[in-house]
Amino acid sequence: MQSVMQFIVSVFTAASLHSADLPPAGLPLPHPVPGGVALVDLGNGTEAPQATFNGKAVMVRKDATQNHWQAVVGIPLKQAPGEAFVAAGGQHYPFAIRDKAYPxxxxxxxxxxxxxxxxxxxxxxxxxxxxxxxxxxxxxxxxxxxxxxxxxxxxxxxxxxxxxxxxxxxxxxxxxxxxxxxxxxxxxxxxxxxxxxxxxxxxxxxxxxxxxxxxxxxxxxxxxxxxxxxxxxxxxxxxxxxxxxxxxxxxxxxxxxxxxxxxxxxxxxxxxxxxxxxxxxxxxxxxxxxx
Ligand SMILES: [Zn+2]
Known part of the structure; x- marks a missing residue:
């Protein structure tokens, strides 16, 4: 049973970047797939940037560990995998959406x-x-x-x-x-x-x-x-x-x-x-x- 739990925990850890010492404020877990969440670094400007994805406003917050602004982006289930971007302050911030086959x-x-x-x-x-x-x-x-x-x-x-x-x-x-x-x-x-x-x-x-x-x-x-x-x-x-x-x-x-x-x-x-x-x-x- 213990080995099963260890295996599950190791899979979990591999799926998220910093889960081992992630404080609750570090949520949501980054999981850039259709139906998941991408965390996109927007730099360290003095004011919170207004950011959009697919033309829709997205959540922006301060990342506690790096003190950078971060877009918290919901990815629709129908989104095609591949390169995508968040727009903020006239710039594009690219990120990759991985494929995921749901059962x-x-x-x-x-x-x-x-x-x-x-x-x-x-x-x-x-x-x-x-x-x-x-x-x-x-x-x-x-x-x-x-x-x-x-x-x-x-x-x-x-x-x-x-x-x-x-x-x-x-x-x-x-x-x-x-x-x-x-x-x-x-x-x-x-x-x-x-x-x-x-x-x-x-x-x-x-x-x-x-x-x-x-x-x-x-x-x-x-x-x-x-x-x-x-x-x-x-x-x-x-x-x-x-x-x-x-x-x-x-x-x-x-x-x-x-x-x-x-x-x-x-x-x-x-x-x-x-x-x-x-x-x-x-x-x-x-x-x-x-x-
Ligand atoms: Zn249901």
């Missing part, structure tokens, strides 16, 4: 949510517009903080899976599923503002938190919601309970994390990696990724 997942869903009718499509379009407004917002907010787990339970579906519903390819899994029992607590993973709540066609009862600087969390399939739009929450505050509303095959929390409108792997933002996270990262890394 496939085939699901059989025996309900109305697979092929919606025209009325349902109209509802879905209006919901996408409301969600898009949240995902593309960029607020000052509070200083960004590493995240805690929003629910207790095993991880039942990894981030990034290529999904097939009843044999038809659909959008990849853009969040992380935590198999917690119905009625168990969902807590804010870090401080933020409740910017949207509602009952959504696919996602069921959902809460959106704006953590500031383009970092947004979404919690789906909830049984009950105990917060309201406009509420300010701290890490650990109750948001509601786990359920199976919307397109869900059973009770679980689907947690999406979005950075500069790119859905990224929530594991990269967690402050205290647990064993489940190590094994999850191990599964996602082994044989599926190359430099």
């Amino acid at each position: 496939e997942q085939h699901l059989t869903v025996k309900n109305k949510h697979v092929n919606p009718n025209e009325e349902q499509l109209n509802r879905i379009r209006s919901e996408f517009a409301r969600m898009g407004k949240v995902y593309t917002s960029f607020t000052d907010g509070q200083p960004w903080q590493p995240m805690m787990w929003p629910a207790e339970g095993p991880l039942s579906s990894a981030f990034g899976l290529k999904r097939f519903f009843n044999g038809e390819q659909r959008n990849p899994h853009s969040g992380l599923d935590i198999a917690a029992p119905a009625g168990s607590n969902i807590r804010a993973p870090s401080a933020g503002t409740v910017v949207l709540t509602g009952d959504f066609y696919f996602n069921g009862n959902s809460v959106f938190l704006d953590h500031g600087h383009g970092l947004i969390s979404m919690f789906c399939h909830m049984q009950g919601i105990t917060v309201q739009e406009g509420d300010q929450v701290q890490a650990g505050d109750l948001l509601g309970t786990v359920g199976a509303t919307g397109r869900a095959t059973g009770p679980h929390l689907h947690w999406t994390v979005s950075l500069n409108n790119a859905r990224i792997n929530p594991l990269l933002m967690l402050a205290h990696p647990g064993e489940a996270e190590f094994s999850q990262r191990f599964t996602a890394t082994a044989g599926a990724e190359h430099e």
